[in-house]
Amino acid sequence: MNLFADLHDRAKELLEPAIHDYYAGGAADEFALADNENSFARLALLPRMLRGGPPPEPRVDLPGAPGAAPVLVAPTAFHRLAHPEGELATARAAAATGTVLISSMAATTAVDEVVAAAREVRSDAAVWFQLYLQPDPEVTARLVERAESAGCTALVVTVDSPVFGDHVRDRRNGFHDLPPGYEAANMRDLPGGPPGGTRDIEMSPEISWRHLEVLRATTALPVLLKGILHPDDAHLAVAQGVDGIIVSNHGGRQLDAAPAPIDVLPRITRAIGGTLPLLLDGGVRRGTDVVTALALGAEAVGIGRPVLWGLAADGEKGVREVLDRIGADVVRAMALCGVRGPDDLTANLVVPRGFGGLR
Ligand SMILES: Cc1cc2nc3c(=O)[nH]c(=O)nc-3n(C[C@H](O)[C@H](O)[C@H](O)COP(=O)(O)O)c2cc1C
């Protein structure tokens, strides 16, 4: 059970099984997928009492998103497979709740339309663009131009995908490509692609810090790296001068042997905490998960699948329901812990569940 179980049930009823599996699944044996939620369940919070004060108002300042909610919409591909309005519905719901939307490069709606839909609802809505660096720097540069002219306020470079993870469910279901009638709209009219058609998104082991350097030389937008897990890579990211890190194992969809992000966050915080904003995604399903991640050093967290369940269940209204529920649950969790906001959250609030008082 979690905060979104009913929406997931509804989505599962409505979606074609292969599409549900694509959204729900992880890589290989799905150990990392399971661990992401289980690791939160292995942690408990030591609440403080009788501290007085107003109700918590969790808002955080993020690159290109001042005063944002501490829960972001993580980038997920292909929203039109969940609902006919697809990314437009997600964008409107995110904007209405003051939530940063990280729009996927693999969206089924072009990023300029996504940003426009968000800005119709709220003129200062923050949309970040998620990018897989492409082996051909011209292609990357063109995508960055698209994100910039659309009005995105940051770039999120996903670095955990030198190859695509082994999605066993998709292999069994024969789900390899977007069905006819859908397209990865951001990939239209790119150098080397078919005229009037879309280029494939390439995942390549060639990609290195050098490509990132080239990217940073071509854009003034803040750049966050998504998918860092090793503290040594966090140090390298600081040395490169990036603007933030999202600690993530891609929702358990890439390296199945990867640890849960919440389990490595304390090491990354120890390594580089305070030098740049740390975010986390993977398995965040309740307000207490958000509080735990913030206490262990994250500024904010992303949620992936719950947004897809809301979208499939009821379009824009369903996504709104997801974001409202988690927002209210964060406030409740903070109040129950006796904290007034993100600044009050410190690591000594978090203990292992079942610790028997021995630590
Ligand atoms: C169906 C699906 C599609 C995804 N597509 C992308 C993507 O296009 N780019 C990306 O960086 N991450 C992608 N992710 C990973 C998410 O951004 C995020 O890391 C993950 O979903 C967080 O875990 P959660 O689903 O447990 O909240 C995808 C995840 C799912 C479930």
Ligand SMILES: CCCCC(=O)C(=O)O
């Ligand atoms: C080329 C599509 C990438 C989508 C993705 O990242 C995922 O399904 O996890």
